[in-house]
Amino acid sequence: MTLPFHLRLLHQFRHEWRQHRLIALGWTLWLLLRRHPALISATDVGEVVIITILAAATIAWLCVRADAPSNTDTASLTRPIGQSVVWLAKLAFFITAICLPLLIIESWAWRGFGHDWKQYTALSAGWLLSAGIVLGIAAAITALAATTRQVIALGICGLLGAVFVIVLGGKVARSIDERTVDLDTCANLVGVAVCFIGLIAAWWIASVPRRRMIAGVVLVSSLIAAPIVTACWSVNWLKAPPLLYPAQKLTVKTGKADPADKKPGRALWPTLRIVGLGKDEVASIVDFAPVTESAEWPPLGSYSDVPLNTRGYDAWLHHDHVKALMNHSPPATLWNDYLNNDLLYHGRKPLRESISPLRLDPKAPPTRWRLRLAVHEMKPVVTVPYKQLWTQSNAFLIRPGVRVEFDPYVWHFGGWELHGRLHRLRSTVLPRGNHAPMRFPNRVLSDAFLLVLEDPELRENEARDLNITQPGWGEGSAFIDEAWQADDKQGFKIRMWEPAAQLYLLNTKREDWINRLNATLWHAEARGTIDLELSAEQMKEVLFVEPPKTSAASIHRQAGCTPPSSVADSTHPTLHGSASSSVSPRVTNGSRTPRSKSSSPTTTASATST
Numbered sequence: 348m349t350l351p352f353h354l355r356l357l358h359q360f361r362h363e364w365r366q367h368r369l370i371a372l373g374w375t376l377w378l379l380l381r382r383h384p385a386l387i388s389a390t391d392v393g394e395v396v397i398i399t400i401l402a403a404a405t406i407a408w409l410c411v412r413a414d415a416p417s418n419t420d421t422a423s424l425t426r427p428i429g430q431s432v433v434w435l436a437k438l439a440f441f442i443t444a445i446c447l448p449l450l451i452i453e454s455w456a457w458r459g460f461g462h463d464w465k466q467y468t469a470l471s472a473g474w475l476l477s478a479g480i481v482l483g484i485a486a487a488i489t490a491l492a493a494t495t496r497q498v499i500a501l502g503i504c505g506l507l508g509a510v511f512v513i514v515l516g517g518k519v520a521r522s523i524d525e526r527t528v529d530l531d532t533c534a535n536l537v538g539v540a541v542c543f544i545g546l547i548a549a550w551w552i553a554s555v556p557r558r559r560m561i562a563g564v565v566l567v568s569s570l571i572a573a574p575i576v577t578a579c580w581s582v583n584w585l586k587a588p589p590l591l592y593p594a595q596k597l598t599v600k601t602g603k604a605d606p607a608d609k610k611p612g613r614a615l616w617p618t619l620r621i622v623g624l625g626k627d628e629v630a631s632i633v634d635f636a637p638v639t640e641s642a643e644w645p646p647l648g649s650y651s652d653v654p655l656n657t658r659g660y661d662a663w664l665h666h667d668h669v670k671a672l673m674n675h676s677p678p679a680t681l682w683n684d685y686l687n688n689d690l691l692y693h694g695r696k697p698l699r700e701s702i703s704p705l706r707l708d709p710k711a712p713p714t715r716w717r718l719r720l721a722v723h724e725m726k727p728v729v730t731v732p733y734k735q736l737w738t739q740s741n742a743f744l745i746r747p748g749v750r751v752e753f754d755p756y757v758w759h760f761g762g763w764e765l766h767g768r769l770h771r772l773r774s775t776v777l778p779r780g781n782h783a784p785m786r787f788p789n790r791v792l793s794d795a796f797l798l799v800l801e802d803p804e805l806r807e808n809e810a811r812d813l814n815i816t817q818p819g820w821g822e823g824s825a826f827i828d829e830a831w832q833a834d835d836k837q838g839f840k841i842r843m844w845e846p847a848a849q850l851y852l853l854n855t856k857r858e859d860w861i862n863r864l865n866a867t868l869w870h871a872e873a874r875g876t877i878d879l880e881l882s883a884e885q886m887k888e889v890l891f892v893e894p895p896k897t898s899a900a901s902i903h904r905q906a907g908c909t910p911p912s913s914v915a916d917s918t919h920p921t922l923h924g925s926a927s928s929s930v931s932p933r934v935t936n937g938s939r940t941p942r943s944k945s946s947s948p949t950t951t952a953s954a955t956s957t
Contacts, residue, residue, distance in 0.1 A: 355428050359436035364444070366413060370406050371444035377402055378452045396829060400481050403445055407485035410437055416554045417493040434554045437486075446478050453830075460772050461747040469774035473831030480539060483546030487566050490553035529585035532775050536831065538577035545569020587778050590785065592722045592875035597623040597630075599718070599879050602888035616698045618889045625724065626674065628874060629667045632695075633719040633787055636705060638880075644717060645788070648704035652695065653721075653790045654688050659820035661837065662687040662812050664795050666694050668871060669810050671725045672799060676808055684810040698890070713886045718879040721785055721792055723871040733800060733864035736765065745870055748773040751796065751813075765841040768823045769794060769815050775831045785873055797869040798841065804863055805849075813839040 350358070364371070381395050414433050453474055457467065491497075545565055553562035600620045604611045612620030613630070621630055636649035653663045669684045676682075695701070728751070729743050741753040753767040773779075784793035793815075800809040815837050816824055823838025845857055881889065 349427065352432070355432045356435055356439075359428060359432050360439050363410065363436055363440040367406070367410055367440070367444070370409060374402060374406060374445060375448045375452075378448055382452060382456070403478060403481045404485040406445060407441065407482045408489050410440060411486045411489040411550075415493065416490055416557050417497075417559055430555045430557070434551060441482050441486075445482065446475055449478055450474055453832075456834075457772065459742060459744070460750060461744050463747060465777060466748065466774055469777050470832055473774055473776060476539060476543060477830040479543050480546070483543055483550060487546050487550040487553065487562070490550050491559055491563055491566070529779075530581075530583040532831075533583050533585055534577045534580035536776055537580050538573040541576050542569050542573035545572065585776075585778050587780060587783060590873060590875040592720070592877040594877060597621060597720075597722075597877055597879065599881065599885075601881065601885045602891065615695065616701075616889070618698070618891055619718075621720070624722070627671050627725045628722055629671050629725065629871070630720040630722050631663070631665065631667070631792070633721050633790060633876065635702070635716070635718050637707075637714045637716050637886075639714070645719070646705065648706065650701040650704075651790065653787075653792060655790070656688070656817070659817050660687055661791075661793050661815045661817050662795065663792055664688060664797065664812055664871060668723070668725060668797065672797070672808075672810065672869060675727075676801070677806060680806045680808055682808050682810065685812060687812045687814045713883040713890070715883055716881045716886050716889075718881060719787075719876065720879065721787075721876050722874040723792075723795075724874050725797075725869050726872045728796075728868040728870050730865055730867040732862070733866045734861050736866050737861050742770075743868060745794070749794065751868065759842075762842050762844050765843075766823060767813070767839055769796075769813075769837040769839065771833065771835040773833055775828070775833050785876065792873070795871045797871075799867045799869060801865045801867060802863060803865065811841055811843070814841065815839045 377399070381399060414437075416430065450471055454467075454471070457470060462470075492500075546569055549562045549566040549569065552558050552565060598621075600608075600612050600622055602618055604614075604617070604620065610622055612622035613624055614620045615630075615632065624630060632650060632652040634645035634649040634651055636645045638644055639646070652665055656662065664686060665688060666684065666686070669682065669686075673680070673682060728745060731741070735741065736753055737756045739755055742750050743753075744750045749769070749771050751767060752770050753765065756763045756765050758764075784791050786792075795815070796813045798811045798813060800811070802808070816839060818824065818826055818835065818837060821838045822840065823836060825834075825836045827834040846860065850856065850860060
């Protein structure tokens with residue numbers, strides 16, 4: 348009497364485990380070993396990936412070859428258990444012996460990132476699909492081969508064919524148009540999914556109906572269809588809308604500030620102020636330049652607060668971000684900051700010096716200008732005793748998928764160093780959302796942090812940029828992109844010294860100084876970008892330069908002597924379009940007296956979002 352289907356399937360599944368339990372155990376041990384820090388630091392990531400792929404393919408080859416459907420001498424072909432039961436049992440063995448240990452061990456590294464169920468599902472699906480492609484290729488080729496020689500021959504041909512179609516597909520994709528990274532990810536995922544379905548179908552056709560010719564056609568068709576689908580795919584579900592700051596919240600005021608104005612705004616320059624920013628919000632100038640109808644904006648030489656950092660750092664915070672933190676400290680607190688942005692150690696440059704790279708014609712009439720701002724809000728992440736940072740490792744979650752990791756302080760070449768990482772881990776098949784940095788044509792504003800050391804007794808605060816390195820630079824930096832999982836680590840290092848003078852004057856020790864301080868980590872959280880349009884009349888007020896109250900000509904005139912021409916003509920030149928800062932000489936009773944105009948009244952401009 349024939350057993351029921353589920354009992355036959357259970358019997359064959361047990362048989363697979365008894366026959367291949369040792370190789371399944373070896374596979375699990377390798378997965379544990381590849382996650383060991385010593386192996387990761389001593390071995391290239393590519394080598395580990397190749398060994399893992401070969402190990403999974405070998406297990407699939409041994410399992411399918413034991414009951415090869417194309418070999419007529421195989422005993423399983425004459426057993427009453429049925430080919431469909433054999434195929435399903437081997438598929439269940441692949442899932443439980445190969446995919447499940449891989450998923451459990453890899454998911455152990457996802458802890459502590461605050462992921463929701465969507466991220467966990469996407470991360471799991473990425474690893475299962477990657478393992479399924481390897482197992483599907485090995486199983487389909489083994490099922491089509493009748494002997495070991497045929498397996499080796501088909502394996503080599505399949506490998507060469509896969510490399511050929513992948514390279515050809517990449518060239519076809521680049522020849523169609525210039526695809527973005529997100530669109531490439533979407534296209535590759537769909538192409539791999541199509542290939543996976545074709546491989547599983549080819550394995551089933553060769554194993555259950557035992558149609559080798561049809562199975563071979565399906566196998567080759569799936570390998571050819573994958574790059575074609577990848578090249579033709581045009582749907583980008585990863586593209587997120589730009590983050591825009593509400594246009595109705597911000598306005599600009601131009602001209603000299605009125606002392607009676609109760610809302611003068613936050614000054615970018617003395618004659619240009621921003622009104623509407625929140626208490627902890629800071630505006631950084633991305634571009635500030637005139638608008639020309641026939642030319643692309645922003646032009647070359649446009650002023651920006653964001654430096655083109657060439658020293659391998661992602662640092663871009665400036666003094667305005669430190670000023671936003673001062674409102675959270677008691678009055679009369681002494682502040683000191685250490686910024687690493689390559690540009691703004693002494694604050695924003697004067698207006699004339701800032702726009703000098705534009706090489707404007709001083710005789711040309713004023714034109715319309717555009718001010719592009721990136722708004723960030725300084726948010727406290729955590730406040731801990733400084734001793735906790737000094738003596739132990741710490742990890743603070745910034746948002747789901749992003750955390751800052753600190754190592755204990757170490758003594759290195761005459762100073763104390765704090766090492767750490769900005770660690771991001773996410774699935775690449777889901778929209779980036781808040782994982783994407785603010786990108787502009789020539790600048791990138793990624794995550795930035797300030798570590799504030801607070802001395803409540805002496806009322807001294809010290810703000811330090813974390814000095815996060817750019818991707819791929821510096822100690823502790825690494826980027827691993829496998830199985831549609833992005834694991835990005837950007838290292839940072841803070842070097843500092845003990846306050847020797849303070850310890851000597853207060854007659855205290857280093858331990859007392861450490862115990863007295865608190866440490867607060869602040870994060871510059873992106874709020875969006877906004878464009879502010881300034882008319883030609885407003886730019887006259889922005890570019891206005893007030894003459895000095897006491898000029899050299901007036902000093903000579905008060906002394907009763909005629910100033911030399913070199914002194915009389917040494918007035919402050921006016922930037923182009925300025926109608927209120929020039930000094931026009933006029934002759935009265937044989938002597939020259941300066942004549943100046945008063946500044947224009949303050950006006951308000953509207954904002955439009957990009």
